[in-house]
Amino acid sequence: MDKTEIEKPQEDEKFSKIKSLAKEAYRFLDQGRFREAKERLEILLEEDPSNTYGLVGLGDYYAKTKQPAEAIIYYRKCLAQDSTNKFSLMGLMNCYRDLNSLKKIIEVAEEFHHITITDASILSRVADAHRKLKNFKESEVYYMEALQINPNDQYVIVGLGHLFFACQRYAEAIQWWEKLLSTQPNNIKILTEIGNSYRKIKDFDKAIIYYERAKELDGRNFFALYGLAESYRGKKDFETAILYWEKILEFDPENKLIINRYADSLRGLGKYDKALECFNKILASGDDYFALLGKAAALKLIGDLDKAEEIYVNLLAKSPNDPRPALELSDLWDLMGKKVQAIKMLEDLAKKIPSNESIRERIEYLKD
Template identity: 20%
Template sequence: MEDEFEFGFTEDPKFSVERYEEMIRNHDQYFFDAQAFENIIDYYIEKNDPAKALQVAEYAADQHPFAAVFLIKQAQLLAITNRTGAAFAALDKAAMLEASDADIYIIRGNIFESMERYAEALENYEKALELAEETDEILLHIAYVYQNMGDYETSITYLKLCLQQNMENQDALYELAFCYDVLDNQEESVQFYQQYIDNEPYSYAAWYNLGNAFTKLGLFEKAIDAYDYAILIKDSFASAYFNKGNALVNLEKYAEAIEVYRHTFEYEQPNADTYCAIGECYEKLEQMDDARAFYKKSVKMDPKLADAWFGIGVTLDFEERYFEALHFYRKALDIDLSNADYWFAIADAEYKLGHMKEAEEAYERVVELNPLDIDAWLDYSSILYEDQRLEGAIEIISEAIKNNPEAAELYYRMVAYLFAKGEYNEALNYLELALGADPEKHYILFDYLPQLQENKVILDIINRYSK
């Protein structure tokens, strides 16, 4: 029989690991106390080697048959490797030894959650709540289950309880923001984070989430202030810089946004999204060479980023290089075939190149994908009008009005087409509808058919509504 050596918890964890590996190499049998075994298991878990960790847990359970901790570790590792049956069996054995260990119910809850057996997951988490000393992570798991069930209101309740237990639980702060976002309840989100900050003014995550909530409400100045506080507390917070840049873009402060986006490069590797955002700022500033350079950096880093390919097209379009622009618009479209903006840009470029059939087909796709795009309907009908296909132009505008009954521009355009077709009474009916929708926009009619400015009947009707 081999000699047995004993190693205790006073040993350095690294020493315990070395001794364990030596034992395996030598096919020997050493005795380790429970703490030493836990250290060895944790070492392999940290090394992302669940197979070795499980081997140690099984060896430990043999040496310490009445220690529930090793059965619990086994169950955890079996669950990670998708051996749920064996995991449940290990937990049942652990429960016979130490039924009051909260980890048994937490792991069982985890397994049921991964199996989408949510009622059983909740039952186990609730049991764990009764037994555990620290409950914030359990409350967080319960919140996840309710999210998976689509019950975001209840999830919010548990996330708030989680934060009452541990104000610094960052995951709960971000999940709370997510739930408010799904419920489109940014006002309550703002209220919660403001109250939270009153108690925890140095929580960069809370300031960041407050900034995001203000952004979604369109309160960009307030959002920037919140992001500034997040950055002040954690100056390496790249996401706060990026979102602050987005808020500045919404305020059309493009030069400032570029500087803020560049700050992210100090704290994380440049990425395609940031390059693309900088490119868009240069595009808005009409610095097309710079814009194109950043868009190109973006697609080099991520060839699947459709917006960057599209951006290159926009810069070429601006320089009236329509044929080249089309190539890049189509690359964007290959990635995102149902993007109405890409189809619109293609339609416009084809029109400028005199390719009327292709332009018409592209506009048809735009209005199919986004029937609320009034400009697309107007441009689409214009192609038919220019081609003397008045019936078709009127049909298109009629369809546009069905989809956008409040849009005065469409009624004014219909008036122009009906006049051009000689259907004066019908045109006057539509003029009344247009003026009823928005009398201020009557200039649209004259922009399209200037000769109507001499028409006394039309002028009389317009004057009546203007007064």
């Protein structure tokens, strides 16, 4: 009998065994049965150490069990065997994302450029990394390349919404969020993102429409309630804003950010004593920048100018280049008849941060 006739059945048997092991291992990975998956994958690689299914599978095992450094080793081994394996490249990028190594994502995308340019999901991960590194131009290029491959890729569309929001191109952000909303009308996150975008351009009425839709789907959704409160605060409708701050405080009573916002709205209604109670509640557990600013402003409004001045001076001593307490102190000093002192302070600050227009405008106002 010819030797090749003997070897072929043996090769077919080995291939069948490897295929069966790989199928079982991937099924166990999907089911979260990680120990059994690893056992099959290790047997598979004993049979064929360079098998890409086995290498990717072990990479996935380590990635799913929160061991990204180990996963990287196997994804790299797979790419060394098969430099076109997009599953390994995707796994590699996900591991670097989990390790918060955004620059490494970009590096491997360039290293395996021949794979990167062929897959929308991979391109979107590179775009995400650039966006988080604030490389906005590069991020947009990668997202647009991904769209050329798959115009309806939801991750790409989400990424574009986040990108344009981060770039303060809010109208474009809304356009991409709306595109996604057309296929997911009950997606609370998208609804609140659109609300946030409208709120940024101070179109509070439109923002409220989207936050209300989100609230109807989940009456305790923090972002919907927060957006509604902030929108009504922006409209100077402090009474309605307070209703929503109180709804949040019902289930998150110690949230300092919300207590601060609640106190600001109380101050807007002229309820200075209640506002001061809120600011003091926050400060009882330690210094808080916004609570101190809020308290100083409330003290100024009730005529306790000396205590307000003390807070502003202390804030400036800690952060001498911070324009906000300086600007508020200049208003206070103007009220107290210390205009010359206010101008001198602002002129000194303007030398340190010459690009700040608010400081220059305030100096001109005081000198007028």
